[in-house]
Structure formats: C-alpha cells, structure tokens
Amino acid sequence: MASKDRILRLKEETRSSILDAALRIVKEEGWQALSMRKIADVIEYTAPIIYEYFANKEAILLELTRMGYLKLAKELEEVKSQNTNPADQLEVMWLAYWNFAFANKEIYQGMFGITTSCACDMVNKLPEAELPWDIISASIGELMKIDDMDSEIICTKYYTFWSIVHGLVSINLLDRGNSDDINRQVLRDAITGIIRSITP
Amino acid sequence: MASKDRILRLKEETRSSILDAALRIVKEEGWQALSMRKIADVIEYTAPIIYEYFANKEAILLELTRMGYLKLAKELEEVKSQNTNPADQLEVMWLAYWNFAFANKEIYQGMFGITTSCACDMVNKLPEAELPWDIISASIGELMKIDDMDSEIICTKYYTFWSIVHGLVSINLLDRGNSDDINRQVLRDAITGIIRSITP
DNA sequence: TACATTTGCTTAACACTGTTAAATGATTTA
DNA sequence: TAAATCATTTAACAGTGTTAAGCAAATGTA
Numbered sequence: 001m002a003s004k005d006r007i008l009r010l011k012e013e014t015r016s017s018i019l020d021a022a023l024r025i026v027k028e029e030g031w032q033a034l035s036m037r038k039i040a041d042v043i044e045y046t047a048p049i050i051y052e053y054f055a056n057k058e059a060i061l062l063e064l065t066r067m068g069y070l071k072l073a074k075e076l077e078e079v080k081s082q083n084t085n086p087a088d089q090l091e092v093m094w095l096a097y098w099n100f101a102f103a104n105k106e107i108y109q110g111m112f113g114i115t116t117s118c119a120c121d122m123v124n125k126l127p128e129a130e131l132p133w134d135i136i137s138a139s140i141g142e143l144m145k146i147d148d149m150d151s152e153i154i155c156t157k158y159y160t161f162w163s164i165v166h167g168l169v170s171i172n173l174l175d176r177g178n179s180d181d182i183n184r185q186v187l188r189d190a191i192t193g194i195i196r197s198i199t200p
Numbered sequence: 201m202a203s204k205d206r207i208l209r210l211k212e213e214t215r216s217s218i219l220d221a222a223l224r225i226v227k228e229e230g231w232q233a234l235s236m237r238k239i240a241d242v243i244e245y246t247a248p249i250i251y252e253y254f255a256n257k258e259a260i261l262l263e264l265t266r267m268g269y270l271k272l273a274k275e276l277e278e279v280k281s282q283n284t285n286p287a288d289q290l291e292v293m294w295l296a297y298w299n300f301a302f303a304n305k306e307i308y309q310g311m312f313g314i315t316t317s318c319a320c321d322m323v324n325k326l327p328e329a330e331l332p333w334d335i336i337s338a339s340i341g342e343l344m345k346i347d348d349m350d351s352e353i354i355c356t357k358y359y360t361f362w363s364i365v366h367g368l369v370s371i372n373l374l375d376r377g378n379s380d381d382i383n384r385q386v387l388r389d390a391i392t393g394i395i396r397s398i399t400p
Numbered sequence: 401t402a403c404a405t406t407t408g409c410t411t412a413a414c415a416c417t418g419t420t421a422a423a424t425g426a427t428t429t430a
Numbered sequence: 431t432a433a434a435t436c437a438t439t440t441a442a443c444a445g446t447g448t449t450a451a452g453c454a455a456a457t458g459t460a
C-alpha cells in the first residue's frame with residue numbers, strides 16, 4: 001500500500017518536471033516558442049500525457065505566473081524584513097521589484113505584461129497576484145500612519161509607485177530604454193520622490 | 201496605357217483593404233484572433249494573395265503599428281498646436297497620449313506592449329516610433345530652455361514622463377487599475393509634478 | 401494460476417495555423 | 431490567332447493545441 005505513495009510522489013515529480021521544462025523553454029526561447037510537443041520532448045514523454053496533469057496549455061502558463069508571484073512576494077518579504085523603517089522598506093522593495101523583473105523577464109511579462117495572447121484574463125483572478133500589493137501597501141500604510149489598508153489614499157500611492165516602476169521596467173524590456181545609469185537614476189528619483197511626498 | 205494606373209490603383213486598394221480587415225479583426229477579436237485566412241475571408245480572396253502585398257503576417261502587424269505611431273503623432277501635434285506655453289503643451293500632450301491608448305487599446309499594445317509574440321524586434325526599428333519622442337521632447341527642451349535635443353537631461357525627463365504614463369496605461373489595460381477618478385488624479389498629479397520639477 | 405480490470409502511455413486523428421509551389425484560367429501582348 | 435503574362439486558387443507541408451482510440455504492462459480478483 002506504500003506503493004500508492006510512491007506513485008503519487010512520482011506523479012508529483014513529473015508534474016513539476018513539466019513546469020520545469022516549460023520554464024526552461026520559455027526562458028531560453030520565449031513564450032512564443034513554448035509548445036506542448038516541445039515540453040513532451042524535454043520530459044521524454046509524448047504530448048497527450050501533459051493533459052493528465054494540466055487541463056491545457058494555458059493552465060501551464062498560469063501556473064508559471066503563479067509561481068512568479070510567489071517568488072516575487074518572497075523576495076519582497078526578504079528585503080523588507082531587513083529594514084524596520086517603512087521608508088527604507090519601500091525603497092529596497094521597489095529596487096527588488098526592479099531586479100526581479102530583469103532577472104525573470106519572461107515570467108514578468110506573463111505576470112504584468114500587456115500580453116498579446118496568453119492567459120491574460122485568468123492572471124487577474126490569481127489570488128497570488130495580490131501578494132505584492134499586500135506586502136508593499138503595508139509599508140505605505142505604516143509610513144503614512146494609516147491603519148485601513150483599503151483606504152483610497154494608500155491605493156493611489158501604491159498605483160503611483162507601481163506605475164512608474166512598471167513603466168520603467170516595460171520600457172526597458174522593450175529595449176527602448178536608456179543606459180542603465182539613467183534608468184537607475186530615474187527609478188531612484190521617482191521612488192525617493194514619492195516616499196518623500198508621503199512621509200508625514 | 202492608362203489601364204496601368206487603374207490597376208495600380210486597384211492594387212493599392214486591396215492593399216489597404218487588407219490592412220482595414222486586419223485592423224478590424226484585431227479591434228474586434230484581439231491580436232491573437234488574427235489569421236491570414238480570416239483576413240482573406242473578409243476581403244473575399246484566398247490567403248495566398250495576401251503574400252503579394254505583404255511578405256508575411258508580421259509585416260502586416262508592423263504596418264498596423266506604424267500607422268498607430270503616425271496617428272498618435274498626429275494627435276499629439278494637434279493638441280500641441282493649440283497651446284503655445286510649453287508647460288501646457290506637455291500637459292495636453294500626455295493627456296492625449298493617455299486617451300489614444302484607451303481609444304486604440306490593441307494598437308497601443310502593438311506599439312508599446314511587452315508583447316508575447318508579435319513583431320517586437322521590428323517595432324524598435326520603425327523610424328515612426330520616434331515621432332512621439334520628437335514632438336514631446338521639443339516641448340521639454342523649450343520649457344527647460346535647452347537647445348540640444350539629445351541632451352541627457354531631456355532624455356531623462358522624457359523617460360520619467362513616459363514611464364509613469366505608460367505604466368498607468370498598461371496597468372489599466374490589464375484591468376488592474378482603479379476607478380477612472382483615481383487614475384486621472386494619479387496621472388494629473390504625476391504630469392503636473394514633473395512639469396513643475398522642470399520649470400525653471 | 402487464470403481471468404478481468406485498471407493504469408500509463410502512445411499512435412492517430414481533427415481542426416487549425418503560416419507559408420510555398422503548382423495548377424488554372426483569364427487578360428494582355430505579339 | 432498564338433504566346434505570354436497576370437491574377438487567383440487549390441493543394442500541400444510542417445507546425446500548433448487537443449481528443450479519442452488502442453495497446454501493453456501492471457494490478458486486482460477468483
């Protein structure tokens with residue numbers, strides 16, 4: 001009867017090997033190059049067995065972006081925990097956000113990109129997609145001494161932060177950006193500017 | 201011999217009918233739904249004749265985005281010409297940029313979206329892609345009293361503008377945005393803030 | 401041990417995609 | 431009228447996501 005466990009473990013293994021393969025292909029060749037048969041090739045099966053683990057291709061993409069949100073959230077918490085001052089927390093968190101985007105370009109596109117095809121509708125329904133918001137707006141609330149996390153002012157400030165950082169990121173992912181120096185300067189200026197504007 | 205002209209005119213007509221059809225499909229069903237056979241269906245031909253007018257599907261997408269840049273540039277010039285004060289020009293131009301994005305969501309995605317598939321590499325090589333930059337940075341230069349349009353400071357300011365506006369736009373195109381009121385407020389605050397920061 | 405059933409996986413197929421080459425039929429040229 | 435060019439279509443190829451049918455090995459049952 002312990003063989004049941006072994007089999008379940010094996011199943012879990014091939015499930016994650018599917019995700020590994022998909023991630024590898026996406027990172028190496030881009031979203032467009034991802035195909036079910038290519039995944040099957042990597043995991044040394046044929047395409048139809050993938051459907052025993054995922055409903056369809058979109059479900060795989062969705063799971064990859066879900067993992068992306070979890071990873072981003074983890075990295076945000078990490079740097080946040082190293083600072084106690086909420087203003088500092090905000091600065092290091094947005095820098096971490098920036099770094100995450102470039103270290104995981106393709107995944108970032110899946111998470112936040114205005115994507116042409118893809119699981120765009122679904123992504124918004126992922127509960128994990130709100131993790132970054134939770135983590136960051138907590139610091140905004142602390143800095144502004146506001147308890148109600150759903151208050152409109154926190155919302156506004158969060159979107160201001162996000163807009164400029166995401167805007168800079170996507171412009172650079174498009175290769176329309178400037179030198180790294182200019183970008184980092186724009187980023188730092190913007191972040192510190194907003195932080196100053198909300199510091200009591 | 202005048203029939204040569206008529207034929208050329210007809211050719212030009214079906215060329216633009218291809219673009220019309222493509223644009224219509226993209227606007228109605230999104231980039232993903234665009235296929236050569238669907239275009240052929242609309243223009244009442246079969247798919248292969250499209251290749252007499254465009255090298256491939258990508259070339260059609262590229263032409264659509266090219267037209268997008270021209271349209272955006274036109275709208276920017278339009279509102280710019282209605283104001284003489286460079287600060288006012290910047291404000292109305294970025295508002296026009298904002299409006300263009302939502303009036304032409306799909307095209308905007310093709311022009312500036314971090315797109316999954318698409319003619320991403322090519323878009324950067326379109327000379328028309330620099331028109332918005334030319335038009336807007338002229339006002340920035342005038343406001344800052346700088347003649348050299350390639351100066352790093354103009355570049356930086358332009359990217360600051362662009363980042364926040366594009367960031368706000370793409371977040372809203374993703375349906376991750378807020379109420380229209382909050383967005384407009386964030387947008388106006390950001391624009392006037394940057395304008396103030398560069399006004400001598 | 402012998403048969404029945406379930407499981408894991410593959411092959412084959414369908415409907416679609418972009419794209420190219422060959423065939424067809426009409427129009428112009430000589 | 432015959433030849434040549436042109437516009438257009440049909441057929442085909444290689445690829446896509448996805449589903450259904452088949453097979454063969456492992457498992458359960460008598």
